[in-house]
Amino acid sequence: MMSDTPEMVKKVFAIFVVGILIIGFFMVFTQMPKGNEVNVNNTVSRFYVMKDVDHATQMLDKGTYFNKDMVPLRNDVPYTPITFGKSSNLEDGAANVVTSIVVDYRGFDTLGEVTVLFLAASGVMLVLHGEKRKIPKKKIAPSEIMYVGTRIAFAVIFLFGIYVFIHGHLTPGGGFPGGAIIASGILGLFLGRQGYSPNKAGLTVFESLSGMAYVIIGIIGLVGEKSFLANFLPTGTIGDLFSAGFIALIYIAIGMKVGSELSAVTNAMIVDTEED
Amino acid sequence: MITLFSTLLVILIVAGGFVAVFSKKLLSSVISMGLVSLGVSGLFFFLQAPDVAITEAAIGAGLSTAIFIIAMKKIQKGGTSDDE
Incomplete structure (x- = not known):
């Protein structure tokens, strides 16, 4: 594409992009099923929600839920049927399969992932953070609408980020996207x-405390259940907010850590460092 | 319907990638990279990976675009000697 792109090409491309977004927006009304018509057994978590082998074998004979070709992996382990909203005291208890793997079964990997993000943020701070700092003056001061609008939007966005990481074990999402939304x-x-600056010490303390909370939760598991990052809380009823043991706690810690980290990175990028 | 929409999204991704590579203005490149991330997150959603879709939309399309633009502004400020 040349530097002097014709106006026509630009307009056609813009109309194409906006058209795709509009189609996607209105597809929600035609393609999404209504809330009470959703059958949880037909979603991607079907095989997870129905871990019961005997029940699955019966259904396999009847040919209702599973394909004819599917063979149960084990016949010797007795499972009880697992239904959404009724079964309790499961091994993991998270309704979202991805979360149960990411935080519970492979929690140590996630600790490493958090460490990687911490190191990346530390690198950015090391390069950009100076002692003397001056907050850049905007050439055009933000208007009243911008000022009020961003403050209202900030409240909603903040609340949504917190929602995303608190409900990480029930709905898609979790600590990392929640923290990014907050940032x-x-x-x-x-x-x-004009000249906004977040509380720098608050961000640092918040981030360190939540990072420590993750490790402390892991050590509690080591002491109580004889394994690092073992689930030491009761798993509750699948689908409840207070279920799945420590997954919600860890996701709250990760969400606060990622949120404050990315906010600090944004702050370091925006605020100018005065050169000597 | 979903197949049609996915096809449109793929066309959007390819077009955004071409703009990002061949555009002479850096700002257009960065914005179209954000557009590519948006299309990819839509595709992730249709491929039944809503977790990845949310992360891609929040980080790829939102934060990294903003950080690229901030970095670009800083580079331009430091690059020219007679800035205001």
């Missing part, structure tokens, strides 16, 4: 206010 809310505050 984008902070970015909005930067755009809407």
Whole structure:
């Protein structure tokens, strides 16, 4: 594409992009099933929700839920049928399969992932963080609408980020996207206010405490259940908010850590460092 | 319907990638990279990976685009001597 792109090409491309977004928006009304018509057994978690082998074998004979070709892996382990919203005291208890693997069965990998993000943020801070700092003046001061609008939007975005990481074991999402959503809310505050600066010490303390909380939860598992990052809380009823043991606790820790880390990175990027 | 929409999304991704590579303006490249991330997150959603879709939309399309733009502004500020 040349530097002097014709206006026509630009407009056609813009109309194409906007058209795709509009189609996607209205597809929600035609393609999504209504809330009470959703059959949980037909979603991607079907094989997870129905871990019962005997029940599955019966259904295999009847040919109702499973394909004819599917053979149960084990016949010797007695499982009880698992139904959404009724079964309790399961091994893991998270309704979201991805979360149960990421946080519970492979929790140590996630600790490493958090460490990688921490190191990346530390690198950014090391390069960009100076002693003397001056907050850049915007050439055009943000208008009143921008000021009020970003503050209202920040409240909603913040709440949504917290929702995403608290409900990580029930719905898609979790600590990392929740923290990123919170950080984008902070970015909005930067755009809407003249000379906004978050509480730097607060961010640091928050991040360190939540990072420590993850390891402390792991050590409690080591002491109580004889394995690092073992689930030491009762798993409750599948589908409840208070279920799946420590997954919600760990995701709250990860969400706070990622949120404060990415906010600090954004702060370091925006705020100018005065050169000597 | 979903197949049609996915096809449109793939066309959007390819077009955004071409703009990102061949555009002379850096700003257009960064914005179209965000567009590519948006399309990819839509595809992830249709491929039944909503977790990855949410992460891609929040980090790829949201934060990294903003950080690229901030970094670009800083580079331009440091690069020219007679800036205001």
